[in-house]
Amino acid sequence: MDANILFNTLIFHTFITKKTMNRITLIIxxxxxxxxxxxxxxDEKVIRxxxxxxxxxxxxxxxxxxxxxxxPGRLIGSDESIIAVNFxxxxxxxxGADSVFLQEFxxxxxxxxxxxxxxxxxxxxxxxxxxxxxxSPSTQGKGLFTNVIEVQGLDELKALDKEEVQGKIxxxxxxxxxxxxxxxxxYSSAIDQRYYGPKVAAEMGASGVLVRSVxxxxxxxxxxxxxxxxxxKIPCAAIxxxxxxxxxxxxxxNKALKVKMVIDAEDMEEITTYNLIADLRGNEFPDEFIxxxxxxxxxxNSPGAHDDGIGCxxxxxVMRIFKELGIENKRTIRVILFMDEELFQSGGSAYANYTxxxxxxxxxxxEADAGGFTPEGFTVDASDSVVGIISGYQSLLxxxxxxxIKKGGSGVDIGPLKQFGVPLMGYRTxxxxxxxxxxxxxxTFDKVHIRELQLGSGNMAAIIFLVDKYxx
Amino acid sequence: MDANILFNTLIFHTFITKKTMNRITLIIxxxxxxxxxxxxxxDEKVIRxxxxxxxxxxxxxxxxxxxxxxxPGRLIGSDESIIAVNFxxxxxxxxGADSVFLQEFxxxxxxxxxxxxxxxxxxxxxxxxxxxxxxSPSTQGKGLFTNVIEVQGLDELKALDKEEVQGKIxxxxxxxxxxxxxxxxxYSSAIDQRYYGPKVAAEMGASGVLVRSVxxxxxxxxxxxxxxxxxxKIPCAAIxxxxxxxxxxxxxxNKALKVKMVIDAEDMEEITTYNLIADLRGNEFPDEFIxxxxxxxxxxNSPGAHDDGIGCxxxxxVMRIFKELGIENKRTIRVILFMDEELFQSGGSAYANYTxxxxxxxxxxxEADAGGFTPEGFTVDASDSVVGIISGYQSLLxxxxxxxIKKGGSGVDIGPLKQFGVPLMGYRTxxxxxxxxxxxxxxTFDKVHIRELQLGSGNMAAIIFLVDKYxx
Numbered sequence: 001m002d003a004n005i006l007f008n009t010l011i012f013h014t015f016i017t018k019k020t021m022n023r024i025t026l027i028i029x030x031x032x033x034x035x036x037x038x039x040x041x042x043d044e045k046v047i048r049x050x051x052x053x054x055x056x057x058x059x060x061x062x063x064x065x066x067x068x069x070x071x072p073g074r075l076i077g078s079d080e081s082i083i084a085v086n087f088x089x090x091x092x093x094x095x096g097a098d099s100v101f102l103q104e105f106x107x108x109x110x111x112x113x114x115x116x117x118x119x120x121x122x123x124x125x126x127x128x129x130x131x132x133x134x135x136s137p138s139t140q141g142k143g144l145f146t147n148v149i150e151v152q153g154l155d156e157l158k159a160l161d162k163e164e165v166q167g168k169i170x171x172x173x174x175x176x177x178x179x180x181x182x183x184x185x186x187y188s189s190a191i192d193q194r195y196y197g198p199k200v201a202a203e204m205g206a207s208g209v210l211v212r213s214v215x216x217x218x219x220x221x222x223x224x225x226x227x228x229x230x231x232x233k234i235p236c237a238a239i240x241x242x243x244x245x246x247x248x249x250x251x252x253x254n255k256a257l258k259v260k261m262v263i264d265a266e267d268m269e270e271i272t273t274y275n276l277i278a279d280l281r282g283n284e285f286p287d288e289f290i291x292x293x294x295x296x297x298x299x300x301n302s303p304g305a306h307d308d309g310i311g312c313x314x315x316x317x318v319m320r321i322f323k324e325l326g327i328e329n330k331r332t333i334r335v336i337l338f339m340d341e342e343l344f345q346s347g348g349s350a351y352a353n354y355t356x357x358x359x360x361x362x363x364x365x366x367e368a369d370a371g372g373f374t375p376e377g378f379t380v381d382a383s384d385s386v387v388g389i390i391s392g393y394q395s396l397l398x399x400x401x402x403x404x405i406k407k408g409g410s411g412v413d414i415g416p417l418k419q420f421g422v423p424l425m426g427y428r429t430x431x432x433x434x435x436x437x438x439x440x441x442x443x444t445f446d447k448v449h450i451r452e453l454q455l456g457s458g459n460m461a462a463i464i465f466l467v468d469k470y471x472x
Numbered sequence: 473m474d475a476n477i478l479f480n481t482l483i484f485h486t487f488i489t490k491k492t493m494n495r496i497t498l499i500i501x502x503x504x505x506x507x508x509x510x511x512x513x514x515d516e517k518v519i520r521x522x523x524x525x526x527x528x529x530x531x532x533x534x535x536x537x538x539x540x541x542x543x544p545g546r547l548i549g550s551d552e553s554i555i556a557v558n559f560x561x562x563x564x565x566x567x568g569a570d571s572v573f574l575q576e577f578x579x580x581x582x583x584x585x586x587x588x589x590x591x592x593x594x595x596x597x598x599x600x601x602x603x604x605x606x607x608s609p610s611t612q613g614k615g616l617f618t619n620v621i622e623v624q625g626l627d628e629l630k631a632l633d634k635e636e637v638q639g640k641i642x643x644x645x646x647x648x649x650x651x652x653x654x655x656x657x658x659y660s661s662a663i664d665q666r667y668y669g670p671k672v673a674a675e676m677g678a679s680g681v682l683v684r685s686v687x688x689x690x691x692x693x694x695x696x697x698x699x700x701x702x703x704x705k706i707p708c709a710a711i712x713x714x715x716x717x718x719x720x721x722x723x724x725x726n727k728a729l730k731v732k733m734v735i736d737a738e739d740m741e742e743i744t745t746y747n748l749i750a751d752l753r754g755n756e757f758p759d760e761f762i763x764x765x766x767x768x769x770x771x772x773n774s775p776g777a778h779d780d781g782i783g784c785x786x787x788x789x790v791m792r793i794f795k796e797l798g799i800e801n802k803r804t805i806r807v808i809l810f811m812d813e814e815l816f817q818s819g820g821s822a823y824a825n826y827t828x829x830x831x832x833x834x835x836x837x838x839e840a841d842a843g844g845f846t847p848e849g850f851t852v853d854a855s856d857s858v859v860g861i862i863s864g865y866q867s868l869l870x871x872x873x874x875x876x877i878k879k880g881g882s883g884v885d886i887g888p889l890k891q892f893g894v895p896l897m898g899y900r901t902x903x904x905x906x907x908x909x910x911x912x913x914x915x916t917f918d919k920v921h922i923r924e925l926q927l928g929s930g931n932m933a934a935i936i937f938l939v940d941k942y943x944x
Contacts, residue, residue: 051651051653052651055650055651055652055653056650056651178527178528178923179523179524179527179528180527181523181527181871181872181873181927183923216923373846374845374846374902374904399653400653401653403875430846430902432846432921432923432924432927433921433924449904449905451650451655451688451904452904452905455653455904
């Protein structure tokens with residue numbers, strides 16, 4: 001019942017005295033209060049039903065196991081990325097989605113075949129565990145074999161003379177700042193070295209770059225990631241934190257130490273790839289799309305459990321929950337498993353361009369790409385009034401671990417929708433363990449806890465239920 | 473500066489006109505605002521210093537590794553429990569505690585040497601993974617070999633005729649309710665079977681009891697725990713959830729199936745044991761004690777990482793933080809590592825009795841015994857006014873993950889202080905993984921994340937700093 005319409009109808013289309021009108025107003029106010037209480041109780045019940053369902057269901061968890069074990073390293077352009085898309089496409093069909101389709105697009109890609117980094121200590125070759133950054137070029141000939149210059153950041157490098165840097169491998173070794181509570185901010189404390197480091201080093205004439213892995217553990221896993229080249233591209237790789245310490249010590253012992261670096265990588269000028277889209281048609285406004293998604297690609301070195309297989313299977317789980325519980329959605333719920341969040345962020349742009357060109361209305365978009373640990377909250381990138389409406393639902397989700405709904409960022413894949421005024425949301429989870437595994441081979445299925453995953457699916461389904469029911 | 477005293481002094485001990493008084497009132501109000509802002513900024517800085525320290529410190533983590541690997545299975549009466557106490561005693565001395573002592577007490581204890589449970593399927597003996605409940609008696613002679621009666625709970629058993637139960641092994645097999653969000657409440661959904669089950673079965677003439685492990689995974693780890701016998705004691709054990717399913721299926725196939733059960737356990741009438749107490753003397757009210765602690769004992773089958781080695785090392789870390797940062801404490805901070813939370817809860821009573829007999833004033837007590845995962849909040853078991861004061865500090869701790877400070881329970885060890893009116897608090901963490909490992913061999917050191925541990929120490933230190941500074 002839309003109370004405003006009823007009210008307006010009664011007031012303006014009926015002949016009534018003022019006294020009668022006052023009485024009607026009073027009755028309507030009472031009705032509204034009753035209706036509101038009923039709605040809230042009813043919402044609580046639907047949300048409780050969602051969690052009763054999800055906390056006993058292991059489909060999303062099993063789907064994630066498949067993605068991590070049968071399609072690890074599913075970088076854009078890889079066979080694994082297509083295996084993953086096809087597997088999830090079949091799952092959406094099994095769920096009974098009203099439509100499932102591949103949104104095709106053509107884009108450059110890149111591939112890493114191998115990364116080898118080693119040093120000679122006392123005549124003995126020591127391998128340093130390394131993975132190329134994307135899109136590093138291959139080394140030429142037999143690879144690099146040259147001196148190393150260690151710096152603690154971009155400023156330290158920029159302060160050097162170009163001659164000092166010329167032909168050398170620049171080794172960025174500033175550790176993350178572990179004193180910060182959110183590990184996303186810990187990550188930010190050193191990410192400049194990985195993202196801008198190769199560009200700056202190339203401009204200064206360096207022949208290659210090694211970057212200390214941006215992670216929260218001292219271990220042997222290299223954490224790769226994207227780097228922002230401009231014109232000049234030079235071979236670059238992340239080495240594990242343990243190996244960064246080994247290299248730094250070796251350089252202290254011997255400033256003339258040379259590093260051998262061999263990267264075998266390929267640029268692919270044009271490939272055809274896909275975002276996977278599955279719709280659950282709305283019964284009132286089927287042309288308004290509530291998008292929920294994660295990204296199906298992962299780095300070549302990683303099973304991509306938390307980043308971001310889990311966001312994909314949780315988004316699919318939202319559809320399963322609506323189907324199994326028979327929750328009616330006014331608007332179309334559109335689950336999107338985006339391709340290429342990691343390397344060139346092409347999938348998000350491709351979807352935004354596609355919907356803009358076809359005048360498709362994205363009503364709201366929610367991305368799950370911040371790990372799949374215990375729920376913490378939602379952030380909303382929208383007008384204050386939309387933030388106000390959505391944050392009003394926090395108390396309904398508090399019993400399920402949502403400690404906040406507040407203004408904040410959303411996700412890389414849905415980001416391009418912002419230019420068209422689409423309200424965006426991000427699902428947030430406890431970050432403490434996330435940067436241990438991000439972009440590395442350590443991001444395995446066993447790091448995911450089934451209940452933490454389920455609580456995520458449940459909260460995502462619940463917030464979409466509320467936004468769809470009450471509108472923005 | 474105590475503002476009330478200053479205000480009273482000015483108002484009542486000075487000859488002043490009303491106009492002058494109004495001016496003075498205004499000045500004092502301004503001073504109070506400035507003072508408050510200064511205090512708050514200062515508190516924020518101290519708390520930030522605490523986290524800057526703790527997030528770079530691994531002493532507590534290393535202490536926990538020692539407890540789990542050198543003193544696993546440290547049940548009261550065991551050698552391991554004394555190894556653990558001595559190790560931590562040395563640590564407190566190293567920290568420079570003002571006093572470190574063993575609070576001795578004499579109490580009964582119990583020991584489990586072995587638990588064997590098996591069934592015959594098609595003539596083949598299948599071992600069921602089991603651990604005796606505490607304090608199960610030993611089986612007599614060659615052990616039990618008898619029929620089994622499976623029930624889904626106490627009511628189902630009580631509804632049976634005694635003849636049906638007589639001489640049999642009762643098998644409580646109701647699973648936990650996984651639909652509940654907090655796993656402490658998941659645990660509560662089935663714990664009656666373990667705690668009351670053996671007593672009720674004994675009263676009905678059963679010869680033994682098997683209980684489905686009260687945990688949140690289907691796995692092969694038995695979760696033991698205490699059981700509440702009255703007069704009659706019968707052998708009883710927990711079997712893993714996987715084995716409970718095996719047994720249940722075997723019983724469906726063959727109702728005449730017999731279980732073999734051999735428990736070798738010993739009651740110890742009187743042992744001498746200790747709570748370990750370390751004090752950091754207060755500089756203003758040294759005779760008022762702010763207690764912070766966990767329990768040093770663990771079940772015989774468990775390394776006791778989350779339950780509750782972590783609570784012990786975090787409590788010790790509070791003292792380390794105060795010492796290293798030179799934070800001045802008005803009241804004495806008393807770290808207590810309680811013995812015997814698990815079996816007979818004798819350590820908590822012994823401490824309460826000791827302080828009551830010696831008229832020692834416990835000003836407040838905080839227990840960390842709810843796992844060492846990412847911080848969630850504090851619960852306060854005290855008067856509304858004390859709850860109000862302490863919950864006022866939540867906003868200062870919000871940046872460090874404290875989502876709530878609210879009325880609620882505290883801990884088993886400090887519980888006996890309640891009768892003397894001591895305000896009690898419990899430190900709460902994310903519960904999702906806790907009941908996977910509680911009271912089992914799965915509760916190993918590697919399940920603990922160093923940053924989650926550190927954030928706990930930091931928040932405990934911060935709340936004690938605030939309570940000590942501003943009083944209750």
